[in-house]
Every structure is written in C-alpha cells, then in structure tokens.
Amino acid sequence: MRAVVYTETGDSSVLEVVEREATEPGPGEVRVRIVRAGVNPTDWKFRAGGMGELAFPEVVPGQDGSGVVDAVGPDVDGLAVGDRVWTMLAQHRRPGGTAQELVVLPVGHLTTLPEGASYDVGASLGVPAITAHRALTTSEDGPDRLAPGALSGRTVLVAGGAGAVGNAAIQLARWAGATVIATVSSDDKARLATAAGAHHTVNYRGGDTADAVRALAPDGVDIVVEVAPAQNLKLDLRVIKPRGTIAIYANNGGDEVSISVRETFSTNARFQWVLLYTVGEAALRAAADDITAAVADGAYGAGEDHGLPLHHYPLEQTAEAHAAVEDGAVGKVLIDLSDA
Template structure:
C-alpha cells in the first residue's frame, strides 16, 4: 500500500439520525486506510443526488445500518493510497467513483473516501472533476435505461435508426440519457414542462421537445415519430404511462427509473400486451455487477470521446457548495435545482 504522506484528520459530513438537512454535521475524522482490493481517493468534488437526501430523510432505511453515515454516492478526485491486490490503479490517478456509500457507512461528502477498486473509473485528463462527480448515479442510470431495449452496449451507431423519448429531459438522468442516446446515434425527443427546460434539453442534444403542459403531448410526439417511439426513458410512470403506451411502437420498451408523480401506476392490460411492450424497472443498488461494469465502461468511453459533458452549454448548470454547506446542497436537490449540485472538497 502507498500511504498518504501525513496523518492530518479529514473533514467529513455525517449524520447519526434521519431527518431534515439539519441532522448533517461537519466533523473531523481519521483518514481511512484502504483494505485489500480497495483504494482511497482524495476527493475534489462530490455529487449530490436525490438518493442522498431521501436516505437522510428516512425514506431508505427502516433503521440506520451504521452509527454514523457519510452521505454521497458520486465523486471525483485523485487516488492517494492503494490497497493490497489492486491492479490497474496507482497513486496520482484521476478517477471518478460510483455507488461509494452503497453497502458501507461512508460516502463522498468527505475529503477522502475508500471504495472497492471496481467502483473507481479512470477520468481522462481532459475531463474535469466537476464532470467526474456528476457521472455516477445519473449516467449509469441513463445507460441502463437506454440498454433496456434491444441493445446491451452503447457506442456510436448502437442506437442508429431508433427514436428515444426522454421524459423530463432537463433532469440529471434525463440530460445524461439525451447525451448518451445522441452519442449512440438515436433520434431523441424529450418532454418538458417549460420553455426554459426545453432549452436545456435541446442544449443536451434533443432533436425536438414537447411541452406536456401545453397542447396534446401524445399527438405532438406521434407527429415527430410517426412510426412510433422505440424506447422511453421514464421518470414519472404513474402520470405518463398512457402517453408512453400511445406513442410506443410494437415491441417498444419503457425504462422506469423513478417514481416522480406517484408511487402506483395502473395499465390497461389488453392495450399494453397488444403492443408486446416491455417494462424495465431500473435501480442501481440491485443492478447486477456485470451491468454496472459495462455501464461504467461505456460511460467512460463517452467521456473520452467528449460526448458526455456538464455545464450550461450542454444543459447542465452547475451549483457549487463548500463542504460545510452540505445541508444547503441537499436542500437544493430536494427543492428541484435544475442542473447538477456539487460539493467542493479542494
């Protein structure tokens, strides 16, 4: 193992009870040591996702599985220690991490994080830590949704000739889905709720947008995709299922990754099975390891190609918070901040 050159404590955000963002505390803790198969990352940025505040608020755990939890699944930084048996990574490597807090107490809202080596991915020199910290949950979720139909990998041409409908294209997953679908060659339509969000979806690469609050969204999507949509990336199935069924082609797929707009959905059986539709539900925490691995590989390739980016120019405004304002960062995500909320750790 290659240890860090000092033993100064690190700053971290923790909580020991569920509740509002005020349960988050800034503390100093010993810098963790990676065990066999693990590596340690000195983080520059941490991403904040809805899953972080939902877990903290009590929506994930019946009881806290650890005495103290550091939230945060996503982050980016530099490897500064490598555990026994780790191959392919060395001290000084730039990486992004995914699902860092899944199955363990401490995630990325800290200056250092230890993760299994398979949860770290090399970050190209030309890619910023802002981008690296924004990839994990949104990009891997988007990849799984896009590969829920008749392709299992994304690369240029993989979705050529197909039309993808992205519900909520201004959201983090929606934006990643648009960028990845365009990279893979799809025609992309996105439903949005305002002109401002339409502009964000177009910046991400959507060919057309439909404001579902104005006019007949089904008719507008059908006009844009007269042969039917091949795949829907769906964030709000309870309210959108009728639209999805109407616009999908025979043998089309709905990939559902969230429950915005309601926890239950009903569907007319005959109208649904008459189209031979496929429904794929997506949750990263129970995703098979090989699917996580291939998703990370494809996302990394898109980043390397410059096809997956963040910033205003691609419809992802960035919102930076210092570590001591992690509670405000959580609140911003909970209140629907458009773009990507990041915690600065350098």
Template sequence: MRAIIYSEPGSADVLRFVERAVPEPGAGEVRVRIAVSGVNPTDWQARRSGAAGFPEITPHLDGAGTIDAVGEGVDEHRIGQRVWVFLAAAGRPTGTAAEFAVVPADRTVPLPDDVGFDVGAALGVPALTAHRALTVAEDGPSRLAPGALDGKVVLAAGGAGAVGHAVIQLARWAGATVISTVSSPEKARLATAAGAHHVIDYRAGAPADVIRALAPDGVDIVAEVAFAANVDLDLAVLRPRGTIAVYANDGGANVELDVMTSMIRNARMQFVVLYTAGRQARDAAVEAVAAAVRAGALPVGDEHGLPLLRFPLEHTADAHRAVEGHAVGKVLVDVAPRRC
C-alpha cells in the first residue's frame, strides 16, 4: 500500500512517501481503507516531537473511509461500513495518511451514506474538541443535543478556524446564541456561513462593548483559541459563573490574569485537550457529534464556512506546511482517487 511515514523528528521534510505491506487488524481492531485523511495542528506538532518510541509512524489522527477487515472480537457485520476515524495515531504508529489504517474499533464511527468522506475526515479532533469546550460549564450540559444550550450565549473566538467552525455549528445545533470574533472581513464571511448569529472584528473598535450590547447579561461559554491574547476581553464579557474553555495557545504560552476580576465573576477556566479528557467525556462527544452529523448539522466547504484545501497523498508534506502556515480552512489529504 502507499503510505506516508517518518522515523525522526523534524520539519515536513522528514515525511516520506513509501510502499508498505497492507496491515492486518488484531483483536479489537478494524482495518479502514482510507479515502480522505484530515490534517490537524497536532499532527505536525507530533511530527516535530519525533516517533514516540516507534521505528516509524504513519501520521494523522483523523480520516474517513470504509472498514474492509476486522480483528478478533469485532462484529464482522462492520465490514463494508463507511466510517469516520478519530485519534488513529494517538499512542499508536498507524495513522490515516495511508491507503489502509488499522485502528481500535471504538475509534471508528459510522458515517451516514448521504454524508461525504470530506465531512468525516474533518470531524475527529476539531469536532470532539469543540464538544468538550461546550460541555465544561458549571451550569451546562455534559452532552450536546438539540435544546441543550437553549438560552445560552456562546462566544467562539476565531470562528474561521476548524475548531471554531465546529464550535459555531455544534452550539447553534444545541440551541445557543452564537457570537464569533474574527480578524478580517473574509473570516467574518466564513463565521457567518458556519452559522454564527453575530460576528465581530476584534481588531476594530471596542469588541467588549459590542459583545455586551448583544449579551447584556454576559457570555455563558467562551471557546478560546488564544487565551493569552484575549483574556481581558473574555473576562470583560463573561457572565457570573461563566466558563472560558481554552483549547489552544495561539496567542502565546503565558497568561497574565486579573485575579480579582476572575474571582468576582466566579469564573471557571477550563483547559481542554482531547487526549486526556477521559473516556466518559470522549464517549459523550463521539455520540453527540455522530448525532449532529446524522442531522446534517456539520457540513464543510466554503459555502458552510470551512474551505477545503486538498493535497494528494504524495504531497502530504505540503499539507503539513499549509497547516503550520495557518492556512484558513480544513486541510485534507486525498488518499483514494476522488469520484466526481
């Protein structure tokens, strides 16, 4: 099979396009014929860190395709099932940047026949992270569903990013009023297309005043991509007992925090990373995201606020460079030939 591998840490140049034997699934595993592989910042960060004790790693956590073999203990009726894959390479050497990926069966989720592999490959890390960010509030639900966020106001910082896009879509599906902050008119267009009710350019005027005018009682949940840069704005618009869910450090690694304002707000600051969130939170996210997919609530593409940037498998290094360069949209690698 055709695959991408790396055996040492480094830049995208360490990625190699190779031929490897088709792997066989072990007990509790399935083999997925990958159609589309999704690329996340975590993938290039892992590549920079190295091969984690494995002789070689095939990168990428997310993808979509069709199960074509199952290991011992897995229902044979899953063969032929279209699925989306998440956390494929988490603690394992077999990610989705290959024609076949062997993964634990519980990291594959059925994909409806009327939902494309592009959607499936864009789920995983972004959608599950978004769900976690939206379900850590003191007064909020532990699992999203229609109506779960009725009456709540969600602020999606960086609504044109992959996680921000999923935050907007999932929050709106769950009934919230969604405000998004962006840095340009083009990103405003994307956040609006994703479903945000209100979009604010945080570089213009006084964004805290604008948000407070839209949400006089304050924001219930902030899904934050750049906490160090945005902490003052977040605290200025947060309601009492509101939550700031921090899922990335795009604004810097260190935060100067106004402790008294945080105390007066009874603010909750929840740091979010998918890998250590725990099985209960992960399972709740998978179930809710799967339901949202079935409901048609998580479409992708420019018209839905998430442009798709595509690369063939042999150009996976260029896909990594695009993500490292903060390309706007979702970067996908076409593993199988696309059908028109």
C-alpha cells in the first residue's frame, strides 16, 4: 500500500511517498481503507517539530480521515467490513495516521459516517468539529451535550468564523439553537461565515468590534469560541456575560496573554482551554456522537454551500497540501487516496 511518511522533523520536503505492507487489526481494532484524509494545522506543526521530538522512528501524518472498514479484529462490536466511517485522533500516540491507503485504529477512534454524507464531509470532521464541540459544551450553565434546542436562548461569538474550527462552531451552534455572531476580516469571509449559518458577522478591521457585538447582543454573549486570545482577550471581556465562557483553542496572533485581575473578576466568567489530546475518552465519544447526529440531520456539511471551501490534493502531493495549510488556506485541505 502507499503511505506518506517522515523520519525527521522539518519543512514539507521531509514528506515522502513509500510502499509499506498493510498490517492486520488486533483485538479491539479495525482496518480502514482511507478514501479522504484531512490536513490540519497540527499535522504540519508536528511535522515541523513544534510539538517536540518524533515519538516514533517513522511517522505517517494525519489525524482525520474517512473511508470504509476493510478488516475487523477480535472483540470488535458495532463495526463490520464495509461500514463507512470517519476517524478522530488517528495519529495520537500512534505512528500511523490517515495519509495512507490502509490504517489500523482502535474502534474507539472511529465513528459511523451517516448515509448520504460524503467522504469529503467525513474527512472534514475530526479535529475541527470535536474542538468546536468541546468549546460549546464546557460552560457553567451547560449544556454538556449538543442537540437541537440545547443552546436555545444562548448567544455564541465565534472568532475567525471562516476558519475550520470557526466553521464547525458556527454549524454546531446553529444546529443546537444558538444565535451566532462571527468575527471576520473581509467581505469574502463574511460570506463564508454566513453560509455556515452565522446570523451576524462583524468585520474586526472596521471600527470598534466590541461595540458592534454589543449592538447585536446588548446583554453580552454566553460563549466565545476564541482562536486568538493574545489579540482578542480584552474584546472578549467586554462582551462576555456574567458566568459566560471564553473557550480558547489556539494561539493565533501570539503566545502570551496578559489580563487585568480586577477587570476579569467583574465578569465571573471562566476561561476554558481546549486541547483534544487530553480531554478524555468520554468527551471525545460524546463529541463524535453529537457531531454525527448533526451530520445525519443535514445540519453539518462541507464545501462552499456550508462556508468551507474544499481543496483536493492527490496523495503524491501531500507536501503541497501541508504547505497550503501552513500558508493559511481558507477552507479544508483534503488528500484523495481512493475512489469511494
């Protein structure tokens, strides 16, 4: 089978396509024939050495993907050969991710892809959608699960509404009944956020963003899904409701954040840090189940119509796919491994 590997950290040139023998699934594992693999910022950051030294002599990148169950190991319930699935954290603590034709994964890292949902959608879930779910479900006043009506009466502010996590947060929050405001940097990105389901968009490059958000939500917002705390924290504190949650999942715009203790006290708000690798299996499974329900309801999708442009690359161009994500491609970068 074909696989993309790297044996040292560096720029995208360290990636190479090789032939490898497919492995058999062990107890509690299944083998998946990958149709699409998603590329996330964490993929190039791991490859570039930003997450530390390599944990394995040879690494296949890719946390996210979608495909068809090809073989089932002992003691596996709920999945069978021929089932369509999407993956989560495929590379976590494992040398083999989704940038290969066949990957063996624990059954807990797979979820059935609903009938009618494309492999493009399945490969676009994973890291972005689960991150968004976590950001939306850790507030003091709940909810801890998403479903239609779960966020009714709540207002969610999504920073960077045209990004992959921002797009996922908009789609999930809208499905759950929230009023969604997204900040964007251009009219084109405003159109993407609106296509995802945002009720309102605010261009943070034109005027006072906090005043604009307050005009839309006079009582403040219940949840902020934050991608750039170094730049936006003062804004977030101006618009958050008492007991609201500022959920921070990335460090865009800088690694350091300073806050005024007195100013922050007055909000009674909480800061929720979001990193999927340590949230725990229960949170991952809850997110996977809720996201799959949203997809099955037709409330979550990928492509221009859902505010998430798709960029396809063949497996042999995985280096170019990584470079596209590293350069800030708007939308979702996918690697095509086989036909459906």
